[in-house]
Amino acid sequence: MNSTLPAIEVVSLGVSYGEERVLDSINLTLATGSITTFSGPSGSGKSTLLRTLCRMNDRMPGFSLSGSIKVFGQDIYGDDTDLCDLRRRVGLLFQKPCVFPKSIYQNVIFGLIYHRPKERALFPELAEQALLQAGLWEEVKDRLDAPAVALSQGQQQRLALARTLALEPDVLLLDEPTASLDPESANVIEEWALSLKSCCTLVWVTHDPAQAERIGDYQVMLSAGSLA
């Protein structure tokens, strides 16, 4: 990717659900290879903004949008956007971890199967890399075939992370990734995030000001749908 371009450029973005204005006149530039934190009170629109960055809100009833969002210079709400490719490049991790009722390994390669169907021979290696990056490899390397739903909440969160990382996204959107983790696992993820800056642009939603201070190159405060 062209590193002189900002990873994401948001220009006077407004989002409404029906009559309800959820986001208003948002202007943001996320530099490539940076970590930006979003904070703000509950209901201020952090998740909505995150989802809008990878067009995950399109299907929501009453959703409408104004302004523009560019990912590496390309307007993602333009007509010629390939949604599948966009979502591979801009990965989103949900507030609540969701693993499929399959094995750990099957979960990690869940997206790979469809994005790189011809490279199946590489999957074991890619899966290991992704699990290593997510800090889960040591815990699961002996039981990759075990059901993923038996993992703890924190492990499931990191498995979901590995699943997204396996697709080698350019931008990673994390919605409170450590909210359900113990401090130690949270530390693992924080360190991982700092180490990843070279290849990935990160957005991290957090309620914890100290965490935002620790990891954020840029801190963005949202309140009632606007930048504060």
Place this chain on the structure above:
Amino acid sequence: MNRQLKDRILRWVLASSAIAGCSLLALILIAVIWRGHSAINIDFLFGAPGNFGEGGIFYQALGTLLLMLGAGVLSFPIALGSALFQTEILRPGKTAELFQLLMYSLNAVPTILFGLIGFMVFGVWLDIGVSWTTGVFILAVMISPTVQTVMRQSIEAIPEHYQETARALGLSPWQRVRAVVLPQSAYGLVTGVLLGLARAAGETAAIMFTATVFSGILFPETWTEPVLTLQTHILTLAQEAVDPNTVANAWGAGLVLIGIVFFLISLSLVIRSRLSLEADS
């Protein structure tokens, strides 16, 4: 009347209607076994039919299975396709509700009408006459709404966050169907078809004058030949038989028909446990 008394009366009403339903089923089962068991033996089960109502019912059972399987195989893609159309393309909304209304109405159409229309199209217009393929088509169309409804319900029961996660991983709608919808609703899809088959197994009116005959053939060898079925066999014997042995044979055939239905249900349970095992691995 105080609240407690009302409550108790309601409970009794509900319980007695449940008991009535169950005992009706038990009664039918007992009656069929009671009157049919004397007819059951190897010759009866695996023999070719003899004179009016005598001999075995092997070919009748085979014919019933043929129609059921044909209808199941044909209705599966139709029902699955329209269930996916409704859940993945229409999505919840006015059009989907209208579509559902259509399905429910189709489900409520008297089966004799399906028979009549099938007869018009295949028997008269295409001039195929009475043939088992006509029966398969009619039964497939007849059970499709049932199958579709069960399939749609099981697809809609898939937790939304599975779909969301797959979408966030960049899977296209069709890939999500393969990766999430089909595996997560597999049991419901199988149940849908089996419920449809159970309906087809009992259906007599729609195929009576379009696909089946009482005698004159053993098993169809071409696409356009008719077929013997247990349903037609039972119906004809019940209407015309006087000899006690022949009447017992009709009950025996009924017992075999019920046996086929129960076999299907057990099969669905086996498939269900297989699938849930696979989903976990």
